[in-house]
Amino acid sequence: MNTLARNFSHTFRRFFTASVLNIIGLAIAFASFFVIMTQVDYDLNFNKGYKNYEKIFRLEIKPNEEWGWQLWTPRPIAELIGTASPHVQAYAMTGWVNDNDYEVNGNLFNETTAFGFGDFMKVFQPEMIAGSTDALEKKDNVLIPASMAMRMFGSTDAVGKMLFQSKQSDNKPVTVGGVYKDFPENSQIGNHIFMPFDPDQDKNDWGNWNYTCYYRLDNPANVSEVEKLAFQQLLKVAPDDLREGLKQEKDNSNFFNLAPLSEVHFSKIGNKSASSRTTVYLLICVSFLIIIVAAINFMNFTLAETPMRIKSINTQKVLGATTGSLRRGLLAESVLISLIAFAASIVLLLILRDSGVQDLVTANLSLSKHLPLIAATFGISILIGVLAGLYPSFYVTSFPPALVLKGSFGLSPKGRKLRTILVCFQFFVAFMLIIAIGIMYTQSRYIRTSEYGYDKDAIIVGEMTQEARKQKDAVVEELSRISGIEGIAFSQFVLNSGDTYMSWGRGEGDKSINFACFPVDYRYLDVMGIRITDGRNFKPSDNGVYIFNEAARKKYPWMAVDMPSTPGDWNVVGFCENIKFSTFRNNDSTEPMAFIYVSKAKLWSYENTVNVRVSAGTDKVEIIRSLQKAMEKFTPGHDFHFRFMDQVLDNAYRNELRFTKQILLFSLLAIVISIIGVFGLTMFESEYRRKEIGIRKIFGSTTGEILRMFNKRYLYILIGCFIVAAPFGWWIGQHWLEGFAERTPIRAWIFLTSFLLVTAITMITVTVQSWKNANENPANSIKTE
Known part of the structure; x- marks a missing residue:
């Protein structure tokens, strides 16, 4: 030792x-x-943190060819599948997950809330710390995770304690019926407040495709039998229009399937930005x-x-x-x-x-x-x-x-060959990763610099609280006082924040339409800078009207201004130019969408989001501070999450951007490590070739010629490695681009830049490392022989 x-x-x-x-x-x-x-x-x-996760399945369904595969299904279909076979031990129907404010002991908490029917947690079987999941069978009872219980009450012993939805003064209390151990971070169903729906909501309603469904089976091997029995039941009890379509199918495979929960993380159905294996x-x-x-x-x-x-x-x-x-x-x-x-x-x-x-x-x-x-x-x-x-x-x-x-x-030829092969491998990795990151960069730049059809660089968006929604006119008045603000409008959704939004189907037979639906107020198109191509904009007095995009008019040519979109439906008051309303994973130029305005909406609210237009040259950071301060007058202490549209885009492409950053970082590391390797190999060779260098200098070789001798060998190595690595880098980049419906072509400059970058760094490294021996006195180089 x-x-x-x-x-x-x-x-x-x-x-x-x-x-x-x-x-x-x-x-x-x-x-x-x-x-x-x-x-x-x-x-x-x-999703492997749930008890017996291999027994849990998610319903994926395809209503028709136009809608394609999706997760949303009507309550009757979900219940029919859940009761079609004794092999189904439990089923859960969940709706939207919303951010809501809750007041506890004078403190305001903004938490995510997930809704479902009955004891829908029987499918996921959380480990209960206090209380029971059966509490969800009771009205106004909720389950909360242990971490939330500690934040709100300082203890997990929270059963029977009260939460007040929004503010205590609104008098909407719910009771904690159970506290469950937090699910792992990598779980489909997160650590939300779980709350039951009204048991009569959408009962026997085959038209509202509003729910995501999960099933727990007694044995994963029985999934095919469950699907078969459920399909046979659907053929008997489904409405006539649905049943006629199902009769043309041999089995369930083209209408619905039950996907293992452990696989849904990699499924593009319902999440086009999902990870891939x-x-x-x-x-x-x-x-x-x-x-x-x-x-x-x-x-x-x-x-x-x-x-x-x-x-x-x-x-x-x-x-x-x-x-x-x-x-x-x-x-x-x-x-x-x-x-x-x-x-x-x-x-x-x-x-x-x-x-x-x-x-x-x-x-x-x-x-x-x-x-x-x-x-x-x-x-x-x-x-x-x-x-x-x-x-x-x-x-x-x-x-x-x-x-x-x-x-x-002397220097072993075999050893020299091995070391050269090893350095070639390093260059191969560096070239491959740089080409891949170049392709990803051009697509990311394409996303940011493309025309969206509205003035995204002038828009700031923020969230609305329930108190603010009740005073939307006062909100407009208050925000309009801020210098640099040119307009305020409300909408249910944020443009470009997701792949899918609310989808509506209207009409029957040859006059049926399907489109993405954006509820907005009458100011919205003006504030966003969306151009009307035919007809007129919304008026404050409108109550239930559409403005469709040009893609909808092209697909449904019977639609016209001042006419119902389909017989018996709302009127179309105008058409607007095609805008980029979802993400580049969709081809929005061919997808119908409509802005709708309902001045007397009772069942839902379009004021979830406030959209603020700011004038050119305005300090947006300062504007955001002013907006936050102004909105706190309506809900003190609440973060309204004001953000630029660039931040909205970053969030929409967070998985792709994360992968791009990963590849970028590790490409740089690969280059650094490869150059360290070149440094080592050059040091090795220059030491072994000191005598040769000395003899060459005695016979008249200059320092420049010696350096060119070393660089020339590495140049040949670099060219060979680049030729081999380029197809692999192209393949990685091409695979990444397949997630986008709209994408930029792969440019030749990406390959040229990768070659020049690695070559330049390598040449500099070789020159610096070889400089000492190339300038050494020849007598010192050969005197030991």
Whole structure:
């Protein structure tokens, strides 16, 4: 052990730069591996925190070809499937998840609330800390998670305590009937306040497709039988129009299916931005590629030290040290360096824990939550130390002592070939990732710079509270006093915030229409800058009218201004130009949508969102402060979440942007580690070729010619690696683009830029590293021979 410590200390001091670079490269690789694998673990174990999760299924349904596959279904269909077979142990029908204010002991809390029918939590079977899920069978009883109970009451013993919806003065109390243990972060049903619907809501109503449904079976193997029995029941009791369509189907497969809950995280149905298994596998590959690249650097650095250590090692041979003991010592040094790098990576993770690195992944980066992953990374560090030290330890002890001491040893052609292959692999990884990130960047830029059909750069959006909705005229008056504000309007949804919105179907037969529906107030189109192409804008006195986009008029040519959209429906008062209303995952230029205005709406409210138009050149940050301050007059202490449309877009594409940032960061790391590898290999070769360099200079070669000699070899390597890596980078980028209906073409400059970037960095590294030996006195280079 003393010998190991002495040798390690001596080597570290003598080759300080190489040793530090070794440790930095490995530490970055280990930290990157941990960060990436937390995301992988989050995705692959999504929805596996529920009791017997493999028995839970989600209903996916396709009402017709035009609507396609979706999650929303009418209550009668959901109940029919739930009662069609004794193999169904429980079923849950849930509606929208809303943000609501609750007052407790004078404190206001904004929490998410999920609604369902009856004891819909029997499907998910949460671990109850207090009370029972049966409490949901009682009117005005709710379940809350333990973390929420601690925030509101300071204790999980909260059964029987009261929450007041909105404000206590509104006198809408609900009672805590149970407290459940928080579900894991990677769960389909989050940690909400669970509240029952009115038991008669939408009962026997086949027309309202409003609910998402989950089923717990006694055995996953019985899912096909449940689907078959439910389909047979539908054929008997469904309304005539639905039953006629089902009779044309051989089985349920083209109308509905029950998807395992463990798979829905990767399903695009209901969530076009969902993760994909291919993306997860790509992240796994990237994590191991970075580890491999760092291990290659480690081995190359160890080999680079060979010319300077070989005499010392073989002197020990002459003095009686066995080859085996020398190899074990060198191997132990390699493992020790790797373990030091692992310790450094832990420190790095602790330092970066509260930085922007957390935004790269959905999972919590707390080390205590990922102890098995820490153990796995520790094991990998030992394995890398062993593997990276094996070849150098055998290589450096393979020369005959007499030959080495005389100084007539040379560079092994096989060893040189191996090191070249390893560096080629590093370049391959760097090129591949840079090309992929270039493709992702151009699509992200395309999303931000495209025309949306409205003045998105002039719009700030915020949330409305119940108190503010009751005083919308006062809100308009108050906000209009703020300097720089040109207009205020209300809407139920925020444009471009999601893939799907409220969908309406109207009419029958040849005169039926399906469209996305946006409830707004009469000021909305003016405030947003949406141009009317035919007819007129909304008037304050309108009550139940449409303004359709041009895509709707093209698809349904019978629609006309001042005529009902379909027989018996509301009137169409105008048409507007096609705008980008959802995301680039949809082709909005062909999808019908309509703005609707109902001045006397009773069943729902269109004032969920306030849209504020600001004048050009206005300080938007200051405007947001002023808006927040003004709105607090209506609901003191509430965060109205005012944000720019750019922030809305970032949230809409958060999964894609997160993956782009991941690939960007790890591409940069791959480049850095690869350049460290080039540094090591150049150091190795320049030391071995000192005599050759000296002889060339004696015969008249200049420093520039020597440097060109080194650079020329790397240029050939770079060209070959680029040719091989380009198709792989294209494939990664193309796969990522498949999630978008509207996408930018893959440009040639992306490939050229990636080649020039890596080549320039490599040439600079080789030149800097070779400069010393190229300028050395030739006499010093050859005097040892």
